[in-house]
Amino acid sequence: MPEPSIQNLLVVGIDTVSIANSAKKAGYKIYAADHFGDIDLRRVCSGFKAVIKQKPGKSCGKMKSKFKPEAFLKIAKSLSEKYKIDAILLSSGLDDDLNILY
Numbered sequence: 001m002p003e004p005s006i007q008n009l010l011v012v013g014i015d016t017v018s019i020a021n022s023a024k025k026a027g028y029k030i031y032a033a034d035h036f037g038d039i040d041l042r043r044v045c046s047g048f049k050a051v052i053k054q055k056p057g058k059s060c061g062k063m064k065s066k067f068k069p070e071a072f073l074k075i076a077k078s079l080s081e082k083y084k085i086d087a088i089l090l091s092s093g094l095d096d097d098l099n100i101l102y
Contacts, residue, residue, distance in 0.1 A: 029046050
């Protein structure tokens with residue numbers, strides 16, 4: 001039986017822009033669960049959600065006080081329920097809190 005091909009990739013992490021850009025150039029359809037959700041990420045994604053809601057001219061606050069690993073999992077689950085995701089790529093953010101993945 002042939003192995004299914006991966007086409008739709010969900011990238012999860014604090015700042016997923018560079019990895020999303022690379023995956024897009026490699027031919028994947030990109031979805032992202034990101035902390036910031038900046039405009040550069042939005043340009044390459046077919047769908048994304050961000051942990052924080054940015055507002056023009058307003059500070060996003062200190063990352064330390066806003067960082068919640070559980071939020072990544074919540075928005076990643078939401079994206080995987082909305083879109084057909086073939087694989088998930090973990091980027092920075094959950095690597096210091098691996099217990100959240102179990």
